Amino acid sequence: MSEIIRYIQKHELKELLDLYKYLNKDDPDLIEDVELKKLWQEILEDPNQHYFVVDVDGKLVSSCVMVVIKNLTRSASPYAIIESVVTHPDYRKRGIGTRLLKKAQEIAREKGCYKIMLLTGRKEVIPFYENAGFECKSKTGLIIRFDGR
Known part of the structure; x- marks a missing residue:
């Protein structure tokens, strides 16, 4: 089994969208139309957005997004937010997601x-994030949702 942790490539949008089906089952499928391809290009060109994937034998099995945010506090040091962490169910419990987060x-x-911040609404995955070095006791996350979910 060959495992590579790397940045996503432009042609892998469909594979990423397929992987996202395991992240939020209620999300509607996105259609690869002109608008989506334009958005994908904008994402790829944004130097502050980092889409990481784990490639196992040529198949995308895990992914996360990290956004680096410029900042005027902490000696003008940036911080990062990680979102959309997902691993294909057939590849869970193998340390793949932990290695991805370490990258x-x-x-x-x-x-x-x-610092890096990460939110989860699923208590059962907190040990996974703690194993990757994150801690729950530092801050409390608050969210306002505009999508009605």
């Missing part, structure tokens, strides 16, 4: 980030 942490350090 994101490595890049955040290289970018000079002083």
Whole structure:
């Protein structure tokens, strides 16, 4: 089994969308139309957005998004937010997601980030994130949703 953690490539949008079906089952399928392809290009060109994937034998099995945010506090050090962490069910409990998050942490350090924040609404995955170095006791996350969910 060959495992590579890397940045996503432009032609892998469909594979990413297929993987996202395991993230939020209630999300409607996105149609690869002109607007979506334009959005995808904008995402790929944004130097502050980092889409990481785990490729196992040529198949995308895990992904996360890290956004680096410029900042005027903490000596003008940026910080990062991680979202959309997903691993295909057939590849869970193998350490793949943990290694993916460690790679994101490595890049955040290289970018000079002083912290990474991550939210989850699922208590059962907190041990997974703690195993990857995150802690629950630091801050409390609050959210306002505009999508009615």
